[in-house]
Amino acid sequence: PKGGPIRVHISKLPEVHAPIDILACQDPEVVADAICEVVPWKRKWSHHQWLHSVCTHVRRLLPKMSSRDIVRVTLAFGELYTKRKQHSLLFYDHQTFAELFQALPVKAVTAKTLVPLIWAYRRMGAGHEAFVRAACERVMSGEVELENGDLVELVRLHGFLKMRSPPLLNFAAEVFDLRFAYFSEDQVGDLARTFCTLRYRCPLFLEVLKRELPYRVHEYAWWNLIDIAEMYLELEVNDREIVERIGNEGFKL
Numbered sequence: 208p209k210g211g212p213i214r215v216h217i218s219k220l221p222e223v224h225a226p227i228d229i230l231a232c233q234d235p236e237v238v239a240d241a242i243c244e245v246v247p248w249k250r251k252w253s254h255h256q257w258l259h260s261v262c263t264h265v266r267r268l269l270p271k272m273s274s275r276d277i278v279r280v281t282l283a284f285g286e287l288y289t290k291r292k293q294h295s296l297l298f299y300d301h302q303t304f305a306e307l308f309q310a311l312p313v314k315a316v317t318a319k320t321l322v323p324l325i326w327a328y329r330r331m332g333a334g335h336e337a338f339v340r341a342a343c344e345r346v347m348s349g350e351v352e353l354e355n356g357d358l359v360e361l362v363r364l365h366g367f368l369k370m371r372s373p374p375l376l377n378f379a380a381e382v383f384d385l386r387f388a389y390f391s392e393d394q395v396g397d398l399a400r401t402f403c404t405l406r407y408r409c410p411l412f413l414e415v416l417k418r419e420l421p422y423r424v425h426e427y428a429w430w431n432l433i434d435i436a437e438m439y440l441e442l443e444v445n446d447r448e449i450v451e452r453i454g455n456e457g458f459k460l
Contacts, residue, residue, distance in 0.1 A: 223248040230260055235268045239276035247286040250297050262303035269306060274315035278324065281307045285327025294367065296330050304331040308338045316342040322357050325364045339370065347378045358382060359394045366401035373407065380412040387419055396431030403438040413444060424452050 225241040232238050242261065249258055265280060272280070284304065287297045308328060316324065321342055328339060343361070345351040353361065362379050365372055383390060383398065399416075402409060416435070424432070436453045439446065 230264050233268070235272040235276055238264070238268060239272065239279050243279050243283045246283045250287060255298055258298050259300055262300040266303055266306055269310050272310070274312045277307060277311050278315050278320055281311065281327050282320075282323055285323070285330055288330055294330060299331070301332065304333045305335060308333045308335040311338065313338070313341045313345065316345055316351060318351050318353055318357070321346070321351060321353065322360050322364075325361060329364055329367055336370065339368070340372065343372060343375045347374055355382070355386060355390055355394065359390075359397050362401050363397050366404040369405070371405045371407060376402065376405070376407050376409055377411065380409045380415070384411055384415045387415060392423075392427045392431050396427075396434040399431075399438040400434040403434070403441045406442070408442045408444070413446070417446060417449060420449055421452060 223245050225245045227237060227241055229238055229241050229245075232241070242265070246258070246261070269277070281304075284298075284300075284307075285296070288295065289297070308331075311324075325339060325342070328335070346353060346358070346361070358379055362376065365375065379398065395416075398412065402412060420435075427435075432453050436450070438444070439450055439453075
């Protein structure tokens with residue numbers, strides 16, 4: 208529509224019903240299909256009792272579920288968030304969420320599923336760091352190759368989770384060095400903000416900024432300049448040339 212997307216109040220969302228009785232069905236694949244179809248629409252308080260019952264049934268079927276079905280069920284529950292509060296869910300069942308990530312084989316992590324799964328992990332508060340580290344290991348070993356934007360998003364999520372992983376951060380800096388021209392200024396700002404949040408001083412990342420930033424700093428938006436400048440301040444990076452250039456650009460705004 209010309210006036211932008213129409214926002215529908217949660218009370219006016221359609222009441223979606225599964226084509227089967229999820230709680231009675233014993234076929235893991237059919238249950239996963241139904242959950243993917245219905246659960247993302249169950250956003251009201253009145254749905255919580257039913258959702259808890261579904262979670263209990265999922266825990267019973269987990270040993271029989273394929274990795275594909277576990278991924279689908281995890282992502283379906285991970286969709287229960289709003290745009291205003293993207294870091295939290297409208298419904299929680301911590302035991303089920305933790306068991307989903309414990310049962311999920313690391314081989315199920317692909318370039319397509321990695322970032323959505325880590326976002327779901329962040330929203331669910333699953334508390335299973337071993338899965339995150341093993342998933343990231345697949346990226347660093349080259350088994351899973353991420354686009355620049357997905358790699359930056361993965362680093363950002365580590366910042367949100369307060370997970371300081373030097374191997375991943377150094378790997379991201381190596382990719383940043385190799386493909387600098389293909390990183391947007393917002394992605395550069397996101398990386399700088401995350402390094403600052405995690406208090407991680409990466410020599411290679413700073414070296415790339417020292418080499419490339421003088422030629423591009425005049426193109427950067429003020430919010431990205433602030434993120435970069437804050438990183439230099441918090442990590443006590445003594446680079447007078449870069450600091451002065453950022454200061455000059457800030458003065459022009």
